[in-house]
Amino acid sequence: MNTSKENPADQKRVGVIGAGIIGTMAAWQLAARGHHVTVFDQWNSPNDRGASAGESRIFRTIYKEGPEYVQFLQKSGRMWRELEASQDAQVLEWCGGLTIGRPDQPEVAAVGERARTQGLEHRILDATAMRAEFPQYAVDDDEVGVFDPAAGVFRPELAVLAARNEGVRHGVQYRTYTKVLNIRPLANSVAVDTAEGASLFDSVVLATGPWAEQLAGFDVPLVRAKRLVAAWYPVRDLTMHKPANMPIAIRRHPEGGYSCFPCLDGMSVKILPHHLQWPDLGTVEELPRFIEPEFVRSAETTVARLMPHLDPTAIRVSTWTEGFTSDGAPIVGLSPVDDRIVLAVGMSGQGFKFSPMVGSVVADLVSTGSSADAISIMDPSRFNPGASQ
Ligand SMILES: Cc1cc2nc3c(=O)[nH]c(=O)nc-3n(C[C@H](O)[C@H](O)[C@H](O)COP(=O)(O)OP(=O)(O)OC[C@H]3O[C@@H](n4cnc5c(N)ncnc54)[C@H](O)[C@@H]3O)c2cc1C
Structure with missing residues (x-):
């Protein structure tokens, strides 16, 4: 510095x-x-x-996006702790994080590879171990979870x-x-x-x-400004979905993909669907509040299939924007x-x-x-x- x-x-x-x-x-x-x-x-x-x-954001360090980011993320993690200490505020809960899918799914493979080659602490859980430890996330028999203990959820x-x-x-x-x-x-x-x-x-x-x-x-x-949509689904078991018991997740499955955030509002879990398009906006001011019913229906189908302990009825749907480069x-x-x-x-x-x-x-x-x-x-x-x- x-x-x-x-x-x-x-x-x-x-x-x-x-x-x-x-x-x-x-x-x-x-x-x-x-x-x-x-x-x-x-x-x-x-x-x-x-x-x-928008209530929650993910922190993770096993970063498939590129090896250059890992040290940047580790230093950021230390600065988040420094900020929390000087402001006496908890903005980040270290709940851990999962990347879930078939081992040959490109993003799952990349995360496993990154953890191995950069010597980052991690665990690979097969379907049996996933069901025992993290029943919030339903998995097929041929799927795994790569667990990153240095991941967490922010209150942005x-x-x-x-x-x-x-x-x-x-x-x-x-x-x-x-x-x-x-x-x-x-x-x-x-x-x-x-x-x-x-x-x-x-x-x-x-x-x-x-x-x-x-x-x-x-x-x-x-x-370019893009539109992202988040949806919240009610929990049937609050304790199971609290950050103390539920890691954040990046989910990759042939029937849907999303990032998932544990329950922070005392009643629901947030999903950001990835398998549905994030369309360009002309300007931020064109961000619509209402989105197509097909979008919500598709996200609900994914939740019913992959998050069995949630009620698959979205009780909140909100639109957000972010700036993307090519x-x-x-x-x-x-x-x-x-x-x-x-x-x-x-x-x-x-x-x-x-x-x-x-x-x-x-x-x-x-x-x-x-x-x-x-x-x-x-x-x-x-x-x-x-x-x-
Ligand atoms: C739904 C969603 C989920 C995400 N999930 C994650 C995640 O899990 N983990 C993660 O790391 N990142 C995530 N991101 C990305 C991350 O949130 C953003 O990269 C980050 O918040 C961008 O911050 P920013 O300060 O660049 O932009 P902003 O927060 O948009 O801030 C820009 C500010 O500039 C102001 N401004 C603009 N023009 C003017 C002007 N002319 N005059 C004065 N003020 C102006 C605006 O009012 C605004 O307050 C997510 C983003 C979204 C939208």
């Missing part, structure tokens, strides 16, 4: 646009290094309009609040209900325009999640448009768990222009985007 706290000459005025989990983590890390930070959000922080809300709204409060403790100023209309690089500063006028900063961090395209200034769209990796790095602007967008359905490290990398980039923790697959220059300005 670079720190400029000792040398006031290195302290910068930094504007962070977006107060979801990425913006609040970046603000905390920047202020902890001594910078003067102002965060803008068009809503409050936390809010349920963007990607950082509380996590955003904790990161925000920790930032405030380090001096971060929040300007909520303040929409940023434009970012203008000038000769000696970067201007952030709102309806109240322009504010000048040495660096600006773009953490606008699924709204990223509106301010990024690229000539080709790099981040290759599924986030965009974290100096903007090719102007290197006083740092991009932290396009988290592609992954960003919550490693948001503390994204914040740390952003703070390094603002402080020195580089970060030893940066992951090359997140580098914005991989898209070679031109500037539209």
Whole structure:
């Protein structure tokens, strides 16, 4: 970690646009290094309009998405604990996690392979062991569960609040209900325009999640907003479905796929279906509240087949949005448009768990222009985007 706290000459005025989990983590890390930070959000922080809300999120470390992520995740896990300790708040329950399916199913095979090759603690449970230990998840005779003990479930709204409060403790100023209309690089500063006028900063961090395209200034769209749907099913046995007894799961089955979150509301379990399409939205504002009945029916069929201890009637269905890149990796790095602007967008359905490290990398980039923790697959220059300005 670079720190400029000792040398006031290195302290910068930094504007962070977006107060979801990425913006609040970046603000905390920047202020902890001594910078003067102002965060803008068009809503409050936390809010349920963007990607950082919806009751639960998964943390896991055996990561099929790529070996580069594992250390990033392990460091993030330590930072989550640090945040919890300093804020005296529990935002993450370490309930463990399962990837469930046939051993030759590509994602199940990839998780097993990752755990083996990177020496990560794990257990492989066959169908008999799964039924004995985790009866919440019905399995066929030829299926296995790969158990990750370093996995857990977040309460995302509380996590955003904790990161925000920790930032405030380090001096971060929040300007909520303040929409940023434009970012203008000038000769000696970067201007952030709102309806109240322009504010000048040495660096600006773009953490606008699924709204990223509106301010990024690229000539080709790099981040598309997609629609994701979550549904909640009542538990028949509350104790069985509490985090103390039920791990999160990524389920892969020929009749359906989903991520699953243990009961946090005292009555139901949340499923995010993966086998149903996550369609593109033109803009975030087009996110529909109501979805096709076929979607709900298909998810209910999957639950009836694969979660026998739930009532397969969805009692809550809600729509959410997230920003996705074309290759599924986030965009974290100096903007090719102007290197006083740092991009932290396009988290592609992954960003919550490693948001503390994204914040740390952003703070390094603002402080020195580089970060030893940066992951090359997140580098914005991989898209070679031109500037539209
Ligand atoms: C349903 C769902 C399930 C997910 N499950 C997981 C999971 O299990 N594990 C995991 O790790 N990740 C998961 N993710 C991904 C993760 O939640 C996101 O990657 C993360 O929350 C993105 O945070 P963000 O700060 O980039 O975006 P957001 O939370 O959307 O924050 C962006 C903020 O920018 C503000 N903003 C935008 N434009 C402007 C403007 N012009 N002026 C001012 N403010 C502006 C918005 O109001 C918003 O508050 C999931 C995502 C979804 C949607």
